Amino acid sequence: MNLKRILGIGLVTLCLTGCGETQSATGNENNNTSVYSLKVSNMEIVPGGEFSREKFGTELAFSELSSCAFDGKDRVYTYDHYEIQTFLKDGKEYVLSIYFLDNTVETSEGLAFGDTLDKMKELYGEDYKETGTMYEYVKGNTTLKVILQNNVVSSIEYVFDVDSLK
Amino acid sequence: MKWIRSFIIILLTLIVFLGLNRLVSPKYGDSLVEGSMTAAFYEEEKNHEIIFLGDCEVYANISPMVLYEEEGITAYVRGNSQQLIHQSYYLLKETLRYEIPKIVVFNVNSLRYGEEEKSEGYNRLMIDQMKWSQEKVDLIRASMTKEENFWSYVFPILRYHSRFSELSGEDFKYFFMDKRNTFNGFLINKEVRPAGALPTKKILPTYEFSKENMEYLEKIYELCKEHGIKLVLMKAPSLYPYWYDEYESQVVEYAKSHDLDYYNFTKVKEEIGLDFNTDTYDGGLHLNLSGATKLSKYFAKILKENYTLTDYRLDKNVNEVYNKKVLEYRKKVEE
Secondary structure, X not given: OOHHHHHHHHHHHHHHOOOOOOOOOOOOOOOOOXXXXXXXXXXXXXXXXXXXXXXXXXXXXXXXXXXXXXXXXXXXXXXXXXXXXXXXXXXXXXXXXXXXXOOOOOOOOOOOOOOEHHHHHHHHOOXXXXXXXXXXXXXXXXXXXXXXXXXXXXXXXXXXXXXXXX | OHHHHHHHHHHHHHHHHXXXXXXXXXXXXXXXXXXXXXXXXXXXXXXOOXXXXXXXXXXXXXXXXXXHHHHOOOEEEEXXXXXXXXXXXXXXXXXXXXXXXXXXXXEHHHHHOOHHHOOHHHHHHHHOOXXXXXXXXXXXXXXXXXXXXXXXXXXXXXXXXXXXXXXXXXXXXXXXXOOOOOEOOEOOOOOOOOOOOOXXXXXXXXXXXXXXXXXXXXXXXXXXXXXXXXXXXXXXXXXXXXXXXXXXXXXXXXXXXXXXXXXXXXXXXXXXXXXXXXXXXXOXXXXXXXXXXXXXXXXXXXXXXXXXOOOXXXXXXXXXXXXXXXXXXXXXXXX
16 A cells, blocks of 8 residues: 555544534433432423423522533422423523422422431442432433432422433 | 655645544634633733733723723633633743733632532633644643543544534534634623522531632642732622632731731722622623623722833833724624
8 A cells, every 4th residue: 555545534434533522412201210209280291301391380589500611501390399400402491400409399209308327228229429418329311319418408400411321 | 766655655645534523523712602711811912010810800891991091900811611710820830931920810600619519511612723832731631520531632533433423514614713802801792681580508518718719829829929920810890600709808817917918809899889780690600701801990090100101002012913903892892
């Protein structure tokens, strides 16, 4: 093979190798038993699932959070007992996280504010990641984050793993 | 003669290869202009008495042109979007290759960032146009996410080859020369989006700054000390993300133990005259031009009163350079 051909092939190879493309959907649009979800008022909210403002009714408060440089804004909808953060992808809005605001809501498995560490372990087992006072349970591309203060649950949040879209 | 032919072929291949690398690299000229901020510094005259260091809370909130007009202070903002503290450290190290300022003002917001804030997008904005140096190599290594590859920073075509099908006029327009979009590192934003509702202030698993972040703060402190530079800490005024009391007490404690001045402008918003109905472009995260002008005027007085700074308006040569800049700045402000 002559030099010209080697260099030419090298250039083309470099141009063709590299990063991959992202997927087009989150994969959590429909209820799926392999991810966490929250059931409230006959509704099921799935992290990573499509968000519809109409479905949830009028929120108490709404805010849009810009990123420092990139286009697109995360949106936060505050309802009576929980707050939903969403992200936009391909023109559609998806649930990024669900954050509990009080003890009137409980997880689908029955965990609520004020419950103890023992109850959490009873409901979810001991396969968690512990960071400071936070316990994280992963199911598919969703994570349940529980924070305990003085041995009682004081924060519950479901989060969709955006990195799973890469 | 065969070797001459081979040499020419290699040389042409190299030119084509480098040209392709340049062509597919984002130019950050008219869009995503935040990517042009690191490199804008190289073209500046290096006579700054103050270097501001930090994330978007400095490049959106501190206007060196106002500092100059008000008190004759020469300053430059070396800030980038979501600039992590280790990135500030390496950027400061790089800055010191060019000049030794009297004061470095570090905005402490990035102390709260964790590993999850590492992002290729922001890395690229900060690093793509940075000049090659040991600091750049160290910066890339310390900043890369798990998915990133060092060589894609050396040969951008490895990362941006898919841009071949997306090339726009901007890629050709700024092929040979980058466009500069800031005034001494300050990015003008005149939009107004009043602060409205904000998300709930969440309970965090820990309020303690990470060990790594505190180590980099110490490195910044040591670097300044080594070069006889006074380090000053600041927190820009913002409504969100929340600056927790626990954060504040750690910075206050650090400043006290290192005998540093610390200015938290979130506490004096009214005194500065900030109105988050008119002085922010994104609902309270960053100040717009109007807000940045107010903050810069307020800070200019503090800097002049508390530190020995030269009034460069009295220096004919410097004043000549800055007069041109200020004129251009005013033109942009009034556009």
